[in-house]
Amino acid sequence: xxxxxxxxxxxxxxxxxxxxxxxxxxxxxxxxxxxxxxxxxxxxxxxxxxxxxxxxxxxxxxxxxxxxxxxxxxxxxxxxxxxxxxxxxxxxxxxxxxxxxxxxxxxxxxxxxxxxxxxxxxxxxxxxxxxxxxxxxxxxxxxxxxxxxxxxxxxxxxxxxxxxxxxxxxxxxxxxxxxxxxxxxxxxxxxxxxxxxxxxxxxxxxxxxxxxxxxxxxxxxxxxxxxxxxxxxxxxxxxxxxxxxxxxxxxxxxxxxxxxxxxxxxxxxxxxxxxxxxxxxxxxxxxxxxxxxxxxxxxxxxxxxxxxxxxxxxxxxxxxxxxxxxxxxxxxxxxxxxxxxxxxxxxxxxxxxxxxxxxxxxxxxxxxxxxxxxxxxxxxxxxxxxxxxxxxxxxxxxxxxxxxxxxxxxxxxxxxxxxxxxxxxxxxxxxxxxxxxxxxxxxxxxxxxxxxxxxxxxx
Amino acid sequence: xxxxxxxxxxxxxxxxxxxxxxxxxxxxxxxxxxxxxxxxxxxxxxxxxxxxxxxxxxxxxxxxxxxxxxxxxxxxxxxxxxxxxxxxxxxxxxxxxxxxxxxxxxxxxxxxxxxxxxxxxxxxxxxxxxxxxxxxxxxxxxxxxxxxxxxxxxxxxxxxxxxxxxxxxxxxxxxxxxxxxxxxxxxxxxxxxxxxxxxxxxxxxxxxxxxxxxxxxxxxxxxxxxxxxxxxxxxxxxxxxxxxxxxxxxxxxxxxxxxxxxxxxxxxxxxxxxxxxxxxxxxxxxxxxxxxxxxxxxxxxxxxxxxxxxxxxxxxxxxxxxxxxxxxxxxxxxxxxxxxxxxxxxxxxxxxxxxxxxxxxxxxxxxxxxxxxxxxxxxxxxxxxxxxxxxxxxxxxxxxxxxxxxxxxxxxxxxxxxxxxxxxxxxxxxxxxxxxxxxxxxxxxxx
Ligand SMILES: Cc1cc2nc3c(=O)[nH]c(=O)nc-3n(C[C@H](O)[C@H](O)[C@H](O)COP(=O)(O)OP(=O)(O)OC[C@H]3O[C@@H](n4cnc5c(N)ncnc54)[C@H](O)[C@@H]3O)c2cc1C
Ligand code: SF4
Ligand code: SF4
Numbered sequence: 001x002x003x004x005x006x007x008x009x010x011x012x013x014x015x016x017x018x019x020x021x022x023x024x025x026x027x028x029x030x031x032x033x034x035x036x037x038x039x040x041x042x043x044x045x046x047x048x049x050x051x052x053x054x055x056x057x058x059x060x061x062x063x064x065x066x067x068x069x070x071x072x073x074x075x076x077x078x079x080x081x082x083x084x085x086x087x088x089x090x091x092x093x094x095x096x097x098x099x100x101x102x103x104x105x106x107x108x109x110x111x112x113x114x115x116x117x118x119x120x121x122x123x124x125x126x127x128x129x130x131x132x133x134x135x136x137x138x139x140x141x142x143x144x145x146x147x148x149x150x151x152x153x154x155x156x157x158x159x160x161x162x163x164x165x166x167x168x169x170x171x172x173x174x175x176x177x178x179x180x181x182x183x184x185x186x187x188x189x190x191x192x193x194x195x196x197x198x199x200x201x202x203x204x205x206x207x208x209x210x211x212x213x214x215x216x217x218x219x220x221x222x223x224x225x226x227x228x229x230x231x232x233x234x235x236x237x238x239x240x241x242x243x244x245x246x247x248x249x250x251x252x253x254x255x256x257x258x259x260x261x262x263x264x265x266x267x268x269x270x271x272x273x274x275x276x277x278x279x280x281x282x283x284x285x286x287x288x289x290x291x292x293x294x295x296x297x298x299x300x301x302x303x304x305x306x307x308x309x310x311x312x313x314x315x316x317x318x319x320x321x322x323x324x325x326x327x328x329x330x331x332x333x334x335x336x337x338x339x340x341x342x343x344x345x346x347x348x349x350x351x352x353x354x355x356x357x358x359x360x361x362x363x364x365x366x367x368x369x370x371x372x373x374x375x376x377x378x379x380x381x382x383x384x385x386x387x388x389x390x391x392x393x394x395x396x397x398x399x400x401x402x403x404x405x406x407x408x409x410x411x412x413x414x415x416x417x418x419x420x421x422x423x424x425x426x427x428x429x430x431x432x433x434x435x436x437x438x439x440x441x442x443x444x445x446x447x448x449x450x451x452x453x454x455x456x457x458x459x
Numbered sequence: 460x461x462x463x464x465x466x467x468x469x470x471x472x473x474x475x476x477x478x479x480x481x482x483x484x485x486x487x488x489x490x491x492x493x494x495x496x497x498x499x500x501x502x503x504x505x506x507x508x509x510x511x512x513x514x515x516x517x518x519x520x521x522x523x524x525x526x527x528x529x530x531x532x533x534x535x536x537x538x539x540x541x542x543x544x545x546x547x548x549x550x551x552x553x554x555x556x557x558x559x560x561x562x563x564x565x566x567x568x569x570x571x572x573x574x575x576x577x578x579x580x581x582x583x584x585x586x587x588x589x590x591x592x593x594x595x596x597x598x599x600x601x602x603x604x605x606x607x608x609x610x611x612x613x614x615x616x617x618x619x620x621x622x623x624x625x626x627x628x629x630x631x632x633x634x635x636x637x638x639x640x641x642x643x644x645x646x647x648x649x650x651x652x653x654x655x656x657x658x659x660x661x662x663x664x665x666x667x668x669x670x671x672x673x674x675x676x677x678x679x680x681x682x683x684x685x686x687x688x689x690x691x692x693x694x695x696x697x698x699x700x701x702x703x704x705x706x707x708x709x710x711x712x713x714x715x716x717x718x719x720x721x722x723x724x725x726x727x728x729x730x731x732x733x734x735x736x737x738x739x740x741x742x743x744x745x746x747x748x749x750x751x752x753x754x755x756x757x758x759x760x761x762x763x764x765x766x767x768x769x770x771x772x773x774x775x776x777x778x779x780x781x782x783x784x785x786x787x788x789x790x791x792x793x794x795x796x797x798x799x800x801x802x803x804x805x806x807x808x809x810x811x812x813x814x815x816x817x818x819x820x821x822x823x824x825x826x827x828x829x830x831x832x833x834x835x836x837x838x839x840x841x842x843x844x845x846x847x848x849x850x851x852x853x854x855x856x857x858x859x860x861x862x863x864x865x866x867x868x869x870x871x872x873x874x875x876x877x878x879x880x881x882x883x884x885x886x887x888x889x890x891x892x893x894x895x896x897x898x899x900x901x902x903x904x905x906x
Contacts, residue, residue: 020516024541027530028516028523031500045516072517073502091515113506136506327560334496 002041002086006062010044010086013054018045018092029087032072032079034421040067040081047092049167049175049206055088056204057173059450067452068200070110070142073134075338076419078146078199082454090141093206096120104212105164105181110141110205117210127215129156132415141205147197149415151248154373155281156213158415160196167207168195171446181209194441199417200452202445219247219281220291221315223307224298225272229253231302232274233349236372238297239278240345244290248279249373250322253352256369263328266321272304276372277322279315325369332365333382337394339401343410345375354404355379362397364390376414402428418456426458470543471581481534484579487571487712488532490754491564495532498525498563504555509834510548510841513851519548521555521565528568531575538579546572548845550838550852551708552802553743567751573710585843586709593669593701594714646672646679652697653729654683657690661781664694664731666722666771668741669701670873678873681900682737682774688903689781696725702744708839712752719749720760723767734767737774737896739872740839743803745771773804775813775871775895788899789820796898797828797865799856799879801872805832813871813895820899828863830855837878850882857882860890867891869898 011019020026020043030039041064046052059066065085072079081087094111101124108117114135118128131150132138138148144166149158165179168191179185179192195202226232236249252260252275261268268275278294280287295306309315329336343351352368359366370378381397383390402412402425412429413422426435439457443449476484488495504521505511511520518524527545530536549569556564582590646667656662663686671678686693703718722745726734736742749764772780798817800810810832818825836842836852860868860883868879868890880892 022541024527024530024536024539024545025516025518027536028518028526028545031522031526033499033501035500071502071505072500073505089517115506134502137502327562330497330561 001084002064006058006064007042009058009062010042010055013058014044014046014051018047019043020045029069029072029089030080032074032077034075034077034080034419036077036080036420038080038082039084040087041084043087043089045089045092049169052088052169052204052206053173053175055086056169056171056450059086060172060448063448063450065453066450068141068145068204070139070145071113071134071137073138074142074146074419075340075416076199076413076421078417078419078452078455079142080420082420088204090139090204093141097207099124099126099212101126103181104214106210106212108140108208108210110139110144110208112140114138114140114143121212122215125215127213128162128210129153129213130159130162140208140210144196144205144208145198145200146415146417149371149374149376151250151279151371151373153376154249154371155245155247160193162211163192163196163208164211165209166192166195166205168203168205170203171448171451175206176203179209183211197417199419199456201442201455203451216281216283218284218287219279219315220287221309221318222278222291222294223318223321224276224278225269225304225306226274226276226298227271227302227304229274229352230349232276232372233346234301235276235298236348237346238301239294240373242293242297244280244294246278246290246294246373247281248277249371250277250369251275251348251372251377252277252322252325252369253367255365255367256325259328259332259367260321260324263331264324266324268321269304275321277318322369329367329380329382332367333384335383335385337381337383337398338416339379339381339398340370340376340413340415341379341401341405341410342374342376342414343405343408345373347408347410348372348375348377351377351404351408351410354408355401358397358400358404361400362393364393364397366397366401371414374414375410399425399428420455423456423458426456470540470583473539473580476579481579484538484575485532485534487574487578488528488568491528491568491571492532494564495525495529495568497561498522498529498559499561500526501560503558503560504565507554507558509552509554509836509838509852510550510848513836513848514548518545521549521559521563524549524569524572525563525565528572531572538576542572543576543583546576547841548848550802550834550836550841551704552834552838553806554802554834557806570707570710570712570748573708574712575710577710577712582709582711586706586711586840589705589709589840590711590714593703593706594717642673642676644676646676647695647697647699649676650683650695652695654687654693654695656687656692660690660692661732662692662694662729663777664696664726664729664734666699666702666726666734666736666738666741666745667695668736668738668873670877671738675873675876675894678737678894678896681894681896682735684900684903685774685778685783685896686735688787689778689783691781694729694731696729698725700725702738702741704740704744704748705840707744707748707752708841715748715752719752719764723749723760723763726767727763731770733777734771735774735777736771737871737894738874739773739801739803740874742771742773743807746807773807773809773812773871775816776809778899779812779816783816783899785816785819786821787903788816789901790822790898791902792822793824794822794867794898795824795826795865796867796869796893797826797860797863798831798895799828799835799860799868799870799875800832801870801875802834804871809871813869816899817869817895823898826863826865828859828865828868830859835875835878835882837874839874842878849878850885853878853882854886857886857888861886861888865890867893867898869893869895871895 067081069079090111093109097107099106132148254273365382367380703715706714836849842849
């Protein structure tokens, strides 16, 4: 519990209307997409870096924890106030400050919703590629803090690759700038990169300078169905090996196809064991050529069927197959643990086979789909929490899945981060010396352990 | 996070409830607990909820209200003033449910929470008044409501506008709102109950609704003209009532059930082929909420209400189905319009049909505005409690209409029409507001 004196001080900083203390309102800041729940003692809605700074200075003086929160769409509990404290929401910092069409950069506040930013730059013929599936509601601040990725990352890279500079309020309240507006810059440590993916533990991001690209002319979408997972995997490496980098190489395994087919009867042939959704973008003529070439390349790889969209409507219909995956999973079991391991592209079939074996061992359904182009696979462990023992089984399976990814030269998480959810597993991937180095950075910047404490590292 | 200070909106004081009573109060929430549990807290509703768009706080979004409902149902959180406040921030528009990847019906969950509040603590003064007005059996056909209650007591003239300003809020109308002039004679008292058509043609019951009956009677006249033109027998049951949605939005389910039964009786006895509405909200009530409010507890009544729901059809959809000849409709001379999707049509997948009819009408030029599918902000009694927010939700809509350059904005719900007119007037825009049927009936002879 925070005493009322502190609440009054918070109100003096951000305005009384921007501090919430009602028990039921607080409830609404206690969750994110992990479905874990921890209730804060107060919620503040600052409007500027100065206000954030004053809140953090007060927090250091009075020693209460502060938890940055964007849209609360995180998959690992990063924004949850475990142990209580103040949740700091960025929704009011939601302005696009400028879009510079000459230098192809933009400066935004962290509360801007990803898609709104994309639409604004696209109006000017520019392009901000990172496209997490949550883009209609996630914030850019949350995207930077989690280093979010999406289907387009095969070709364009993740959020980090578009961040040129930041304004950050350090855990102790100082406001600093990192990076800048130039492509080159080597003076001092690269704090910008350090902050990307720092999950709100090293500073509150209050401004972001993004790099932009020219908006591609057109895109072309194809849905290819293979008779084996190896065929699909081979297709990925063959396409890239032939120097075509598609925008998107989304993959769905047989378990996923079964779910979608069962619920929506799309008519995917029964011999289909894996699907690749392929999209290329760029100059209109070039992509026609590329699409033709891709079809030639994948034909000998056990291709069952290939559908090529002729226009935007058909493209949307093909994407629908991918979009229907999530809603159809619910039929399998009510609760899903959504992990997002990464392995080197060529090891995708190996890891799928290992996951199939794990699913059999624990006798729980595991459904895999994701971004084959960069080896990032969404592994969905489906259980029914009401059935006793299933939760333990899920945790056992998840640990083995992480181990499988690591054995094959991969990582536990490509997009969703550590937060609270993956905390227990972090030592599978990181050596004690690595953790110690990271914790030393955290301690140096946040001596009182004020900002988002209890996250990322085992406590 | 409090509602406006007027005595009308004050929350009833908490009563001391025994554990048994408490169980009963929570009944409505228990009934939707399975739906509540479907929410995975993904946050996707943040992109679609109009209340959130305007308020920008998590309790306003579907996810927040579902989370609160979860704790209320569990019983570890009590029904407090704050519950009223949070649960009031919903327009029951259904946009969240339409887009939710997990099919969580937040509108129904909010109604359940409001019913629980009403059961435990009683209705607010405002909703008591609403209940009394809409349950007044004579109100609809006698014009008693219009003449006796509405007129002198509730309105005072606003000199600078042609509209009136309400002194006392009515079911759908807030205090500060500019409302259109009331009809001199309500629609229901203008026509015989049964207007025979050609033999062999469909028999249609017209469910009129309060807004058409008292305010926008021209919609009723247009509907009548169009369906008679098609040779249909049109039945306008004298004893039809308010659909009950204003009561529902306050959790006054007693009133809704009573009205559902009365409307059922009024319609059923005519054994129509179709029950036609030209009000998206009434249509939504008959189509979706009536069977739900009775539920499976009374299977016989539920089955009859479901049969009524199955026969209920929006006027534009029915016109298209019955093959209205586009050559005979429309403006004749060039007339540019833009179309607004009422939530209670859009969420029932009625978006194409009215557009197709309008586009086919000679002379009519339909230009799409930006965000045609976004809520207008009325939200039943939402606009009474949260008038400012309601108009904030409307602001981008008014701007989009103006930007479209159309001479008229056309829609399929008289509630939306009032809200759009209010927003346009306040932003100084001269665009007219019309109902789809008014456009279609322009060149059809009226009798
Ligand atoms: C349906 C769905 C699909 C998703 N798809 C993807 C996907 O394809 N790719 C992907 O990468 N992720 C995906 N996610 C996960 C999630 O949307 C992303 O991690 C997103 O970046 C989180 O943004 P947010 O605004 O919701 O942040 P929150 O969840 O509110 O916060 C996430 C973390 O960022 C911190 N944070 C937020 N704002 C700031 C700030 N201004 N300064 C410092 N720290 C901050 C928080 O403390 C927390 O640790 C998905 C989630 C859902 C629910
Ligand atoms: S209501 Fe639906 S969209 Fe909103 S958080 Fe819950 S599951 Fe997601
Ligand atoms: S019904 Fe409308 S206002 Fe209510 S929660 Fe859903 S989207 Fe928001």
